[in-house]
Amino acid sequence: MPLMKKKIHKRLSIIFLILLLAVIIGGVVLKTQTYSSMDEAKAIMKQENVLVDGNIIVINPEGEVKGNVVFYQGGLVETESYAVFGQQLAEKGLRVFMYKMPFNLAILNVGAFDRIYEQYQDDKDWYLGGHSLGGASASMYIKKSTKDIKGLFFLGAYPSDSSDLSDRKLKVLSIRAENDLVVNLDKYEKAKDLLPTQTQYITIPGNHSNFGYYGFQKGDGESSITREEQHKLVVDAIVEMIGKSNF
Incomplete structure (x- = not known):
């Protein structure tokens, strides 16, 4: 092999090893920063009505399926952390789907739906919904679908800055917890211009972390109600948005 080709091959090998090392280190860092699901x-996840089909988690209602809900998890939060939320929706007759996203980041697979x-x-x-980055x-x-x-x-x-849904004719519900210190309130308010005028905005007691079962998220505020109480408020609001006539 000519000397020049050997040098190029060596440099490419070094670049490949550096990139591989960066991916491995990045994966380890993300793993250590991921919020794991709580025992509840x-x-x-061990219940009979819960099916794990590859990367898809399905939580089935006991009786007739009255609607389908796909849910995207918060950033760096294990998908399973929302199993309690999914089960409570299933108890209302909704079939709930959650996708195990790469590195627990829904933004890496927005087309999972x-x-x-x-x-x-x-x-x-x-119906489609999400928590934090999942939202x-x-x-x-929705923007491209x-x-x-x-x-x-x-x-x-x-919604993201690139997701102008203001002209869409669909039901939209935005739930914010009053002591959620993770959400950027300025961006939250500005993003209202990107949503349809019929969007329903609800502020409930609670915090950011209590939308799931993954413990306390760094930088969040303390909740004035329990995780169970916050979940009930959220589930009731979603059922009302979908329409009680469906149930």
């Missing part, structure tokens, strides 16, 4: 959520919809499509209405990721999907999605909900979240 792990217990739900497509795979779920195609694999589990039925004649019931479909922004859901808005990004042509699927007939009836509604969108945000939990401690707001």
Whole structure:
């Protein structure tokens, strides 16, 4: 092999090793910063009505399916951390889907809805929602999607700057906890211009962390109510948004 080609090959090998090392280190760092699911959520994952189909978690209602909800997790929060939330929706007759996102970041796979919809499509209405970064990721999907999605909900979240949904005719619900110190309130308020005028905004007691079962998130405020109480408020609001006539 000519000397020049050997030098190029050596440099490419070094660059490849550096990139590989960066990926490995990045993966380790993300793993250490990820919020794990609490015991209550792990217990739900063992229930008979919970199915793990590859990267898709399905929480089935006991009786008739009255609607489908796809949920995107918060950034660096284990998908399973929202199993309690999913189970409570299932108790209302909703079939709930959650996708195990790469590195627990929904923004890396905003199109996860497509795979779920195609694999589990039925004649019931479909809704999409997300917590924190998951809400922004859901808005990004809605922006480009042509699927007939009836509604969108945000939990401690707001649409991304590139997701102008102001002209969309769909139900939108935005729930913010009064002591949520993770959400940037300035951006939250400005993002209202990106949502339809019929969007319903609700402020409830609680904080950012209590939208899931993953412990206390760094930088968050203390909650004035329990995690269980906050979940009930959220589930009731989502059911009302979907429409009590469906139930």
